[in-house]
Amino acid sequence: MNSRVIAVMSTQWGLITRPQAIAAGMSAQQIDRLVNSGRWTAVRRGVYAETRYVDTLTSHAEQRMLADRAASLRMRHPHVMSHHSAAYALRLPVLREPDPTSHLTRPGIVGTHRRDGIAQHLAPYPPEQVCIVGGMSMLGLARTALDIVREHGYLAGLVAVDSAMRLGVTRRDLLEVARQMYCWPHSTVIRDVIASATPHTDSIGETLLRDSVESLGFGTPEVQFGLTADGRTVWCDVRLGRQIYEFDGKVKILAPVDGGYADRPATDVLWAEKGRQDFIAGFKLGVCRVTWGDVWGPGANLGRSRMLREYLATCERYGTDIADLAAYRPRGPRPRPQLRPPTYRIMGWERWAA
Incomplete structure (x- = not known):
């Protein structure tokens, strides 16, 4: 690898696409040799990372984050990370998906298209619901939690919303986002979850x-x-x-x-x-x-x-x-335990998350 390839990978969470590698001076044969020799791993078709780096990502969250970012690099249309793909980057504790999927939301009509482990959600979102984490655009905590409610139902949604409230999201914030989803599928489940959620659980x-x-x-x-x-x-x-x-x-x-x-x-x-x-x-x-x-x-x-x-x-x-x-009974409020955000080993994460 030349220095230009390394520079691209260091700003893309250790990932590089085939066209980017060729533009940085590598030939298609060089790329194939790196993959065939095991020095590079194809995280997704046409998206690569160093195998020794991939092997250091041992937690489910780290592995999903790398897969989600690879999926994002393959996407040509403007989009933001959402659902579980946003939850891991936002350090929002959630239940694992039965079938891990990369979730990308695009403006447009309401609906979802799934292919090759990627779910493209064609759903509107106002600019105030978008935040930047790790150099990537994604939907914020309140919207992400409620998207998980609609995607996976009451219990998984309750876990996500409880977690979001522990991180500072208020019931008012949730209701404001829910108001924009009033006619979307499963909006009644959203109302049930918001009514039941509490910030007082610790896990x-x-x-x-x-x-x-x-x-x-x-x-x-x-x-x-x-x-x-x-x-x-x-x-x-x-x-x-x-x-x-x-x-x-x-x-x-x-x-x-x-x-x-x-x-x-x-x-x-x-x-x-x-x-x-x-x-x-x-x-x-x-x-x-x-x-x-x-x-x-x-x-x-x-x-x-x-x-x-x-x-x-x-x-x-x-x-x-x-x-x-x-x-x-104690007279004062319970001291809140100090939250311990997970430590991720995604290349460059700490630089962007600081």
């Missing part, structure tokens, strides 16, 4: 947990239920009656180098968690520990059955009234 898992508990049919659960006594304050993920539901993700015990955020050995984390549960149970509250497999995937129905069983057992033992806990 995808907590959103799924809240929805599962609500589906038990015993009322709307309280999110982030606080208790304080003896100089200690804890905040519980979800409360229904006198039953507490806590979501346990493996990241709590993994070190940052392994993708988690534990700042001490796993044994210390687990011991502290045991003390926390003993503190909660001391108020005559049931505690149900829930993991990812209980709220998502094939085990969700079994997980919901266990949540119901534990709720009914707690009701029989302690009832549902929590009036006796009024004196132990």
